[in-house]
Amino acid sequence: MADSRVYAASSVALGAALAGVAFGAAGGTELGRTSVVEVLTVLACGALLAIAVHRGASWGPGAGTLALFAALAVLTALSVTWSVIPGLTYVEAGRTLCFLLVFAAGVALARLAPRAPQIVLGGVMLAALAVVGYALASRVWPESLAANEASNRIGAPFQYWNAVGTTAALTIPALLWLGSRRTGPVALGALAYPAAGACILAILLTQSRGALGAAVIGAIGWFAIVPLRLRSVPVLLVPAAVAGAVGAWALSKDAFSETLQPPGVREAVAGDFGLLVLLMLVVLLLAGIAVHAGLARSAPPMRLRRRAGVVAVALACLIPLAGLTSVAMSDRGLAGTIDDGLNDLTSESDTAPEQGAARLTAASSTRGKYWREAGRIFDGRPLVGVGAGGYEIARLHHRKDASVTRHAHGYVAQTIADLGLLGMALSLALLGAWLAAAARATGLIPRRFRRSGSGPPPRGDWTSARVAMVALALVAIVFGLQSTIDWTWFVPGPTALALVAAGYLAGSGPLSGQATPSPAASGPPRATRTATAAGVAVAAAVMAWAIWQPQASARSVERAAELADAGDYGDALSEARAAEDSDPLSPDPLFIRAEIQTAAGLVPDATETLEDAVLAFPGDPQTWIRLARFQLGGLDRPRDALETLRGALWIDPYSPQARQLFLSARARQREKAAST
Numbered sequence: 001m002a003d004s005r006v007y008a009a010s011s012v013a014l015g016a017a018l019a020g021v022a023f024g025a026a027g028g029t030e031l032g033r034t035s036v037v038e039v040l041t042v043l044a045c046g047a048l049l050a051i052a053v054h055r056g057a058s059w060g061p062g063a064g065t066l067a068l069f070a071a072l073a074v075l076t077a078l079s080v081t082w083s084v085i086p087g088l089t090y091v092e093a094g095r096t097l098c099f100l101l102v103f104a105a106g107v108a109l110a111r112l113a114p115r116a117p118q119i120v121l122g123g124v125m126l127a128a129l130a131v132v133g134y135a136l137a138s139r140v141w142p143e144s145l146a147a148n149e150a151s152n153r154i155g156a157p158f159q160y161w162n163a164v165g166t167t168a169a170l171t172i173p174a175l176l177w178l179g180s181r182r183t184g185p186v187a188l189g190a191l192a193y194p195a196a197g198a199c200i201l202a203i204l205l206t207q208s209r210g211a212l213g214a215a216v217i218g219a220i221g222w223f224a225i226v227p228l229r230l231r232s233v234p235v236l237l238v239p240a241a242v243a244g245a246v247g248a249w250a251l252s253k254d255a256f257s258e259t260l261q262p263p264g265v266r267e268a269v270a271g272d273f274g275l276l277v278l279l280m281l282v283v284l285l286l287a288g289i290a291v292h293a294g295l296a297r298s299a300p301p302m303r304l305r306r307r308a309g310v311v312a313v314a315l316a317c318l319i320p321l322a323g324l325t326s327v328a329m330s331d332r333g334l335a336g337t338i339d340d341g342l343n344d345l346t347s348e349s350d351t352a353p354e355q356g357a358a359r360l361t362a363a364s365s366t367r368g369k370y371w372r373e374a375g376r377i378f379d380g381r382p383l384v385g386v387g388a389g390g391y392e393i394a395r396l397h398h399r400k401d402a403s404v405t406r407h408a409h410g411y412v413a414q415t416i417a418d419l420g421l422l423g424m425a426l427s428l429a430l431l432g433a434w435l436a437a438a439a440r441a442t443g444l445i446p447r448r449f450r451r452s453g454s455g456p457p458p459r460g461d462w463t464s465a466r467v468a469m470v471a472l473a474l475v476a477i478v479f480g481l482q483s484t485i486d487w488t489w490f491v492p493g494p495t496a497l498a499l500v501a502a503g504y505l506a507g508s509g510p511l512s513g514q515a516t517p518s519p520a521a522s523g524p525p526r527a528t529r530t531a532t533a534a535g536v537a538v539a540a541a542v543m544a545w546a547i548w549q550p551q552a553s554a555r556s557v558e559r560a561a562e563l564a565d566a567g568d569y570g571d572a573l574s575e576a577r578a579a580e581d582s583d584p585l586s587p588d589p590l591f592i593r594a595e596i597q598t599a600a601g602l603v604p605d606a607t608e609t610l611e612d613a614v615l616a617f618p619g620d621p622q623t624w625i626r627l628a629r630f631q632l633g634g635l636d637r638p639r640d641a642l643e644t645l646r647g648a649l650w651i652d653p654y655s656p657q658a659r660q661l662f663l664s665a666r667a668r669q670r671e672k673a674a675s676t
Contacts, residue, residue, distance in 0.1 A: 007119050014123025017044065018500065019130045022167075022493025027158045029406075031091070035551035037492060038098040039544045045101035046540020049108050054533035056524065057111035061509030065437050066107055068430040073100045075423055076388045080585065083387020084394050084619035087550070087586035092389035092418075094547035095490070101540065102496050106503020117468040120504045124475060124497045125174040128167050129195055131157065131493060132202045135164045139205070139255070140274035142266040152259045154205045163491040165211030166482045168199040170498060172215050172236075173222055173474035175199065177467055179235030179288065180228040190288030194281040197239035201280070204247035205256060210482045218478040225444065225470055227462055234291050239284055246276050367409045367485065373398045374413035378420065385420035393619060396652035407487035414487065431480075434506055438473045441508040442466065469505065476502040553583030557592045564592075569600040587617045591626055598634060606630065614647070624648035625657050632661065638669040 025037040059066075076089075076096045083089035106120070113119060138146035138156035146156045153161035179192030203211050219236055223229050250256045250273060255266045373395040377386055386394040391414055392406045408414040415423045439445040443466055479498035483489045524532075556579035563572035573596055580589035590613040597606035610627040617623045624647040632641040642665045648658040 007116060007122070010113075010116070010119045011122030011126060014119065014500075015126030015130070018123060018127035018493075018496055021496045022127060022131050023134075023157050025492035027160045027163065028095070028491045029159070031551055031554060034492065035094075035548055038094060038547050041492075041496070042098055042101050042540055042544045042547060045105040046537055046543070048105045048112075049101075049540070050533040050537045052108035052111050053536055054529050055112065056529055057108070059107070059111065059507075061437065061440075062107035062110065062503070062507030065430065065433045065506040066104055068426065068433050069100050069103055072423070072426045072430060073097050075419060075426060079384065079387040079390075079419060082384060084390045085387065085392070086617070087583065087588075087620075088389035088392065089387040090583070090585045091550055094550070095492075096388070097543050098492075098547065099495060099499055101543070102499045103503040103506075106500040106505075107507030108503075109500070110504045110507030110509075114508060115465060117465055117472055117504060117508070120500060121174050121177060121468050121472055121475075124472075124501055125171055125178065125195075128171040128174070128494075128497055129198070131164065131167045132171065132198050135168075135202055136198060136205075136277055139266065140270055140277065142270055143263060147263075150260055152254075152256050152261060153207050154202065158491055158493060160488075160491060161206040162208045162210060162482070162486050163488050163494055165203050165206035165208030166214070166479060166486070166488045167494045167497065168202040168206075169208075169211040169215035169218065169482060170475045170478040170494065171199050172196065173218050173471045173478065176219070176222050176226075176232050176235055177471035180226075180231035181464065181467075182228075182231075183464060186289065186292045189292045190285060192235055193239055193284040193288030193291075196235060197243040197280050197284045198277075200240055200243040201247050201250075201277070204243070205250055207251075208482075210485050214478045214481040217481060218474045221474050221477065222470070225442075226467055228467065234287075238287050238291075242280050242284055242287075246280050249276065369400075369403070370395070370405060370408045371410060371413045374408040374410075374417040377417040381420055383420045384422050385416065385418045388418045390619075391417040393621070393651070396621065396655070397650070399652075399654060402654045402656055407490060409487055410485050411483050411489055414489075434476075434502060437506040437508075438476075438502075440510045441505045442469045442473055443510075444470075469508065472501040472505055476505065549582045550586065553579040553586060553589060556582060557588050560592045560596065564596045564599055569596055572596045587613045587620055587623050590616070591622075594626070594630070598630070603634065607635065614644075618647070619651065621648045621651040621655060621658065624651070625655070625661065628658075628661055628665070632665050632668060636668075638665040638672065641665040642669065 021037055021041055024040075025034045028034050073093070073096045077093040080086050080089045080093065109120060134145070134157050135154045138149065139154055142149070146154075149155055149159070151161060155161040155164055158164055175192045175196045179189050179196070181189055200215075203215060223232065226232070250269075253269050254261055255269045255273075374391060376398040377391060377394045380386075380394075391408050394417065395405070395408075408417055411427075412424070415427055419426075436445075443461075476498045479488070479494060483495075488494055556575045560572045560575035560579065563569075563575060573593065576589055576593040576596060579592065583589070590609055594606040594609040594613075597603075597609060607630065610623075610630055613623040614627050624644055628641040628644040628648065631637045631644060642662065645658055645662045645665065648655060649662065652658060
C-alpha cells in the first residue's frame with residue numbers, strides 16, 4: 001500500500017511538471033514564454049541529473065543514446081557559424097539543448113527508479129489528459145478558454161490542432177495499459193474508458209490525419225506485442241464507438257467543420273457539446289466499471305483468451321487488408337489509387353482538403369510544397385544545410401508564391417534542409433540506438449542478438465513492469481511517427497512527454513537486469529561524485545543562461561524603444577548596446593539603434609548602422625529592406641534604394657514588402673528625374 005501511494009504521488013508530481021511545460025510554453029512560438037519554460041526545465045532537469053550523479057547511479061545503458069543526442073545538439077549549436085539566419089539558429093540550439101536535458105532526465109529517472117516504469121507512464125498520461133481535457137473544454141467554454149482561436153479544429157492550449165491530436169494519440173498506449181492491467185484498483189482501470197473516449201474525440205475534432213494514423217499504428221503495435229488482448233479490446237473499441245458518435249455529431253456542425261466562424265456560432269453549440277461530452281464520459285465510466293467487474297468475477301479460461309487474442313490480431317490485420325481490397329476493386333485499382341494519393345500528398349498545389357469529417361480520409365495536403373522547397377534547399381547545401389531553423393528564410397528564395405511558414409512540416413524534410421546529410425546521419429544513428437535500447441528494455445530483442453546466460457526474459461514472462469515498458473515505447477513511437485510528417489517536434493508539450501518516455505527506456509537496460517542503482521560504495525568516491533554533481537548543476541545553469549539571452553536582448557530592445565519615445569536617446573542607445581551584447585546574432589538591436597540614431601538626428605550614424613546590419617546578416621531579407629526603406633524615406637536616394645532592394649528580392653522574390661518598396665522607389669526616381 002505504501003509503495004502504491006509513493007508511485008501515485010510520484011506520477012502526479014511528474015505529470016504536474018510535464019503539464020507545466022505544455023501549458024507554459026503553449027505552441028512554442030512565443031519567445032518570451034518559451035524561454036521561461038526552457039530555462040526552468042533545464043534547471044529542473046539539471047538538478048535531477050546532479051542527484052543521480054551524486055547517488056552514484058550507473059549510466060551505462062543510456063550512455064550511447066545520450067551521447068548521440070548530445071552530438072545532434074552540438075551540431076545544432078555549431079550550425080550558428082554557417083547559418084543563413086544565425087539568430088533563429090541560436091534559438092533552435094537552445095530548444096534542442098532543452099530537449100537533450102529532458103531526455104537525459106528520463107535516463108536519470110531510469111537509474112533512480114529502475115523498477116517503476118509505471119511512475120513515468122502515469123506522469124505522461126496525466127499530463128497528456130490535462131491537455132486533452134483543456135482542448136475539449138475550450139469548446140464548451142469558447143469565450144473563456146479559446147477566445148482567439150479562429151480555426152474550427154480544436155487547438156488549445158497549443159494554438160495548433162495537430163499538436164493536440166498528437167498528445168491525444170500518444171496517450172492511447174498508456175490508456176490501453178491502464179485499462180488492461182490485471183492488478184490495481186478497479187476504479188483506475190475503469191477510468192481508462194472515459195479517458196480513451198476523450199482522447200479519441202480530441203483526435204477526431206483536431207481532424208489530424210497524422211495523429212489518427214499514428215494512434216492506429218500504436219494500437220496495432222500494442223495488440224501485436226502485448227498478450228493482454230482480450231482485456232485491451234474493450235478499452236479501445238467501446239470508447240471508439242461512443243466517441244465516434246459524439247465526433248460525428250460535432251463534425252456535422254459549422255462550429256467544428258467550417259473555419260473562421262464568428263463566436264456566436266461556437267457559443268450556439270457549446271452547451272449541447274458539453275452535455276454530450278459529459279454523457280460520453282459517464283457512459284464510458286459505467287462501461288469500464290461493468291467490464292472490470294465482469295473480469296474480476298470470472299476470468300476467461302486460457303483457451304478463450306488465446307483465441308480472442310488471435311481474433312484481435314487478425315482483425316487488426318484484416319481492417320487495412322479490407323481497405324486495400326476495396327481499393328483494388330475500385331475503378332482506379334490499387335496502383336492507380338496509391339499513385340493518386342501520393343500525388344495529392346506530395347503535390348505543390350495549395351489546395352487543402354475540405355474541412356470536416358471528410359478531411360480524415362483525404363490525401364491532399366500542402367506539405368508537398370514545403371517538402372519540395374526543403375529538397376531544393378538541400379541541393380544547395382547537402383552536407384551541413386543552412387543552419388538549424390534556417391528553412392524559414394532559405395525557403396523564401398525557392399517559394400513560388402507569398403505563402404508563409406516557419407517549418408517544413410516534417411522532421412526529415414526540416415533536418416535535411418537545416419542540417420543536411422550530417423544532421424540526418426546523426427538522427428538515424430540516434431533512432432537506431434534508441435530502437436535497440438527499447439528492444440532490450442522491453443525484452444523484445446531477437447534471440448539471436450541475446451548474450452548467452454543473460455538478456456531479457458522469455459517472451460511469455462509478461463510482468464506489469466514489462467507491459468508498462470512496452471507502453472512507454474509505443475508512446476515515443478507514436479510521437480515519432482506523427483512528427484515525421486509535421487512540425488510537432490518544435491512544440492515543447494508533446495515533445496517533452498515523448499522524450500521522458502524515450503529517455504526512461506534508453507536508460508533502463510535489459511529488463512532482467514533492472515535493479516536498484518549501484519551503491520555508492522561500489523562507485524566513485526563521495527568527494528568525486530559531489531564534485532561531478534556540482535559540475536552538472538553548473539553546466540545546467542550555464543545552459544539556462546545561454547537559452548535566456550535572446551529574450552534578454554528582446555527586453556532590452558523594448559526598453560530602448562520606450563526610452564527613445566521619451567526622448568532619452570543616450571540611455572536608449574545604451575540599452576540598444578546591451579541588447580546587442582546579449583544576442584549579437586540578431587539584427588534587431590541594430591534596427592533599434594538605427595531608429596534611435598535617426599530620431600536623435602544622427603542620420604550618418606543610422607546609415608552606417610543599417611549598412612552594418614546588411615553586412616553582418618546578408619541572409620536576412622529584413623536587413624536589406626530596412627536599409628532600402630531608410631535610403632528612400634530618410635535620405636531620399638531612390639537609386640540607392642533600388643540597388644539595395646535587388647538583394648532583398650534575390651533572397652525573397654515574392655516579398656510583398658520588397659515589391660511595394662521597389663515600386664515606390666521607382667516612382668520616386670521618376671519624379672526626381674522629371675523635376676530636374
